[in-house]
Amino acid sequence: MSSSYSTGRGFKSGLAISLGIFGAGLPQTGLVAFGLGEIMQTMPKVALAVKVIGVCYLLWLGGNLIRTWYKHTQSIINAQANQLKP
Template sequence: MIDSSILPIFFTAIFFLVISPGPDLILISTYSSTRGFKSGLMISVGIFLAGIIQTLLVAFGLGQLMESTPLLAYTIKAIGALYLIWLGMKMLKSWVKPQGSAQPSNIEAVSRSNLVSKGLLNNLLNPKALVFFSSFLPQFINGTGSIPLQILVLGILLSSFALIMNIAFSLSFSKLGRLVGKKFNMGRHIDGLLGVVFLGLAARLAASK
């Protein structure tokens, strides 16, 4: 099983990993500040599910396959970038639509499952996340016991810790968003902001190596 002596180092490493700026944190902060805590929470749940899926893939050796097959990683990255571009253009289209033809309460129309899928796909379609899991988790396993089981335990710990931190981020950014919202009436411009964020994430993913 897991050597408990390595857990302090493990949790210290993943703490700095979670608080470092990245696509997940950008998505959480944007949705929490513009659409409230529940939206950030659902995004966080999607990211958590992506972490569990990536842990399973690493445990069964697919992370190594990704590293040894650049074309596969490139294909997943291309799909992820195209998905983010589609989301960004969709939000921008909603933003530029004349107010009279806009759907009422468009901000509230996003379902929980839609938000969860955004968090999941934003993380899952980034091949760097799977490569990270496949290189990070094995550093904390030992030679005794089942290696796949150790990876599963470590991956669940990592994903659960990230979920707790992301929920805290969602709460903090939602409160900040309410304070800013009182001073600046964003209204339908939220869709424009989200569109720019998604296009920025697409550009970042496409440019990453």
């Protein structure tokens, strides 16, 4: 992912995404190392909260994707309509 991003957007963007992925991986590794799975097994409410937060995040990502697609589609339709005007 980072190599294709770098190819399309340049070195600085590729470096930024690589550092972002690395930065996200550190807390995940720490949580696993310190027993997040154990906590989630002994505290079902925490597990449910993590799942709900994950669902909300995925819904937010999906909503942004649909909104971006819709705006892009509308801009193409408007551009084509403007070309057809006499």
